Amino acid sequence: MDKISKDLSQLRQDYQKLSLSEHEVDDNPVVFFKKWFQQAIDAQEYEPNAMTLATVSADGVPSARIVLLKGIENDEFVFFTNYNSLEGQQMSGNPHVALVFFWKSLERQVRIQGKVKKLSEADSNAYFHSRPYESQIGAIASPQSTIIPSREWLEQRFVELKGSLTETTIQKPEHWGGWTVYPEVIEFWQGRPSRLHDRVQCIRISDNEWKKVRLAP
Secondary structure, three states: OOHHHHHHHOOOOOOOOOOOOOOOOOOOHHHHHHHHHHHHHHOOOOOOOEEEEEEEOOOOOEEEEEEEOOEEEOOEEEEEEEOOOHHHHHHHHOOEEEEEEEEHHHOEEEEEEEEEEEOOHHHHHHHHHHOOHHHHHHHHHOOOOOOOOOHHHHHHHHHHHHHHOOOOOOOOOOOEEEEEEEEEEEEEEEOOHHHOOEEEEEEEEEOOEEEEEEEOO
């Protein structure tokens, strides 16, 4: 075993702060997610809306990346990306996705499995124009997930677009927009001592009904 592997094998954290009972979890787990999310904000968690988005290609190869949650509408989780990106292409071919939130300061994790669909063009357009001007330029400048010649090429493209587009003339590109995740499984994980963590899983039975179970850690 090399030094790094030996060091990694000794890395441990004993979680001591909080606990979780299945009785605490609301009958609608999205309501309970919002409660935990607000507590993460109150705890000044760094980017509490950062979430891992896992997608699957048509031939079953998974990939994952961090994106930002930008809303919860009608109990669905909303985020935005380039439709031509790797995740955009994979979600267009396979709507099954997974999300993971980790809030270190609260020793909490939330796992979500569900299906995506594109947000309406009107809602995507409204959010695009609510972003900072330079972020709007960046969404147009970057051919996300494609090979580019250099960093300098990207920066030059940004400068050229910024010089030709004003805050009043800029338009949302067709290849950029929102997705919503309709959750089918939501699992709340609370770190506990001795690795005896609390795990409460909520499984969707129908649009308005969920089943709650406790899982072994």
